[in-house]
Amino acid sequence: MSLLETEDPRDHRLALGAGGLLHEFNEAGVIEAADVHVARRVTELAGETDETVALAVALAVRAVRGGSVCVDLTSVAEDSGLPELAWPATHAWLAALGASPLAGDPPVLRLLDDRLLYLDRYWREEEQVCADLLARPAPAPLTVEEESALEVALDRVFAAAGYDEQRAAARIALAQRTTVLTGGPGTGKTTTVAALLALLAEQAERSGGATPRIALAAPTGKAAARLQQAVEEEVARLPESDRTRLGTLTAVTLHRLLGPRPDTAVRFRHHRENRLPHDVVVVDETSMVSLTMMARLLEAVRPEARLLLVGDPDQLASVEAGAVLADLVEGLGARDDGRIAALRTSHRFGESIRRLAEAVRAGDADEAVALLEAGGEHVAFVSDPDPEPRLRALLAPRALDLVRAAERGDVEATLAILERQRLLCAHREGPHGVRHWNRQVERWITEETGEPIWSTWYAGRPLLVTANDYGLGVHNGDTGVVVRRGDGVLRAHVAGSTRRLDLATSRLGQAETMHAMTIHKSQGSQADEVVVLLPPPESRLLTRELFYTAITRARERVVVVGGPDDVRAAVTRRAQRASGLRRRLAQA
Numbered sequence: 001m002s003l004l005e006t007e008d009p010r011d012h013r014l015a016l017g018a019g020g021l022l023h024e025f026n027e028a029g030v031i032e033a034a035d036v037h038v039a040r041r042v043t044e045l046a047g048e049t050d051e052t053v054a055l056a057v058a059l060a061v062r063a064v065r066g067g068s069v070c071v072d073l074t075s076v077a078e079d080s081g082l083p084e085l086a087w088p089a090t091h092a093w094l095a096a097l098g099a100s101p102l103a104g105d106p107p108v109l110r111l112l113d114d115r116l117l118y119l120d121r122y123w124r125e126e127e128q129v130c131a132d133l134l135a136r137p138a139p140a141p142l143t144v145e146e147e148s149a150l151e152v153a154l155d156r157v158f159a160a161a162g163y164d165e166q167r168a169a170a171r172i173a174l175a176q177r178t179t180v181l182t183g184g185p186g187t188g189k190t191t192t193v194a195a196l197l198a199l200l201a202e203q204a205e206r207s208g209g210a211t212p213r214i215a216l217a218a219p220t221g222k223a224a225a226r227l228q229q230a231v232e233e234e235v236a237r238l239p240e241s242d243r244t245r246l247g248t249l250t251a252v253t254l255h256r257l258l259g260p261r262p263d264t265a266v267r268f269r270h271h272r273e274n275r276l277p278h279d280v281v282v283v284d285e286t287s288m289v290s291l292t293m294m295a296r297l298l299e300a301v302r303p304e305a306r307l308l309l310v311g312d313p314d315q316l317a318s319v320e321a322g323a324v325l326a327d328l329v330e331g332l333g334a335r336d337d338g339r340i341a342a343l344r345t346s347h348r349f350g351e352s353i354r355r356l357a358e359a360v361r362a363g364d365a366d367e368a369v370a371l372l373e374a375g376g377e378h379v380a381f382v383s384d385p386d387p388e389p390r391l392r393a394l395l396a397p398r399a400l401d402l403v404r405a406a407e408r409g410d411v412e413a414t415l416a417i418l419e420r421q422r423l424l425c426a427h428r429e430g431p432h433g434v435r436h437w438n439r440q441v442e443r444w445i446t447e448e449t450g451e452p453i454w455s456t457w458y459a460g461r462p463l464l465v466t467a468n469d470y471g472l473g474v475h476n477g478d479t480g481v482v483v484r485r486g487d488g489v490l491r492a493h494v495a496g497s498t499r500r501l502d503l504a505t506s507r508l509g510q511a512e513t514m515h516a517m518t519i520h521k522s523q524g525s526q527a528d529e530v531v532v533l534l535p536p537p538e539s540r541l542l543t544r545e546l547f548y549t550a551i552t553r554a555r556e557r558v559v560v561v562g563g564p565d566d567v568r569a570a571v572t573r574r575a576q577r578a579s580g581l582r583r584r585l586a587q588a
Ligand SMILES: Nc1ncnc2c1ncn2[C@@H]1O[C@H](COP(=O)(O)OP(=O)(O)OP(=O)(O)O)[C@@H](O)[C@H]1O
Pocket: 162, 163, 164, 166, 183, 184, 185, 186, 187, 188, 189, 190, 191, 192, 230, 347, 348
């Protein structure tokens, strides 16, 4: 079977008129029409006639589409699953690339280590991220008095027993300008952040400085809202002196922090010449940050500001190219001058969810299947050949509760019901996809209420915002629900990153129904119960990172729907992303 299943000669993924190597690789499904077009255009403009170079350009473009920032020319034939194609010999290929005008000045293509081929933009972004990170100066070591004051302060902010791991993480973070704080769900990352902010505020006060300006940010509106709520809860547990020092903290999206510009989506108001004013910048859910966004963030943060990058490197990487958090953990972790602050003990999950997540993270398929089959209060496995009846029993009651509360006009109740459960799918389309299951849930609602759903907008329709609209104050990833107002009019209530919004349905341009959502879109959010619908083993989307991300969205219970083979395939397949960042960071 070819990679893109391009048996149909009219397939849009086949480039018309492509000849030679490009044609062969396009037809085999390794590259798509768009890759071919870019490769032909770029080589034509440069006067490059070597078709192995054109193929390399097409592969570099394809790599970015797949989330990698570069392509490894030494392994691409093997990785493609089609080594029998006419792949150029690596040595000759590298020589052709080295001699190509595309590698000239200004370069279009860049090679790292005679192995990794980049489009220039990503090469430069990687280089910049590496240079900016390593250029951040270490803070001055603490004096003896400061050390003993810190001990007292640590005893205060981590007053109870059982916080040794977090204490150690806070100490690492205080000794560095940039800290990567990692940990799975519920390992106390936010608790550590709150304590650390209190320690920094106290240090500033002790040294006679002003209260530090703190920025809290996350890649999506939903993640920012969660961050804000979690930090508020953890700050509320601190002694009054610390609470007073910290004041009110507000979390925003990274886009908002950097200042969006109407003319471009990849540049911001804050940059190297107009830095962010903050003394401390905390970024949560860093696994979702792309290479481009990390480059923009690092050039905007003042070199002497504290930067705390928080996240779980085992989760899915960003939608756009890069696997920055995992690269930072490995790259900085390999250096003598940068320490990763890692939290490992979960304080929130029921033991069974934690063990399942750990088995998946570690790639232990037997253990994952055994835990699912054993089941329990917090974990359930639906492996029936036709799961629909069990899914209906699981999902229809919540959907109906939503409709009833929305018809009553009870906004608080509908938004709370929304948080109770999520149906997560790997795909958008097909029998295991979001679209199919959204329709299915709507069908169940109709069957149970006897009232057909005629319109896109109905009371109890759960919403997922799919684009930022700064005018309205809604962000991609915000969730909401349609509620009937007292006068009968339907209104869209969206839980935005900083506030609730009550909008006319006609104003909410880009929103989808959210009875089901993709695992990718669920990143950065959680629900009490998560129902994960696994696609069949051959699905290329089904990876360990995807499955781990889905499971760890659950606060109290996870239901996995699929067969043992689907689970095994998910645990075994890795989401590989090519990048040179970890190598650059480790060796610079
Ligand atoms: N050392 C500890 N002992 C007991 N409970 C703790 C400890 N650390 C944190 N907690 C509690 O565990 C819960 C999870 O902590 P926290 O929110 O800080 O984790 P997190 O890593 O930020 O989670 P997530 O990434 O899932 O949001 C919170 O209710 C917190 O109060």
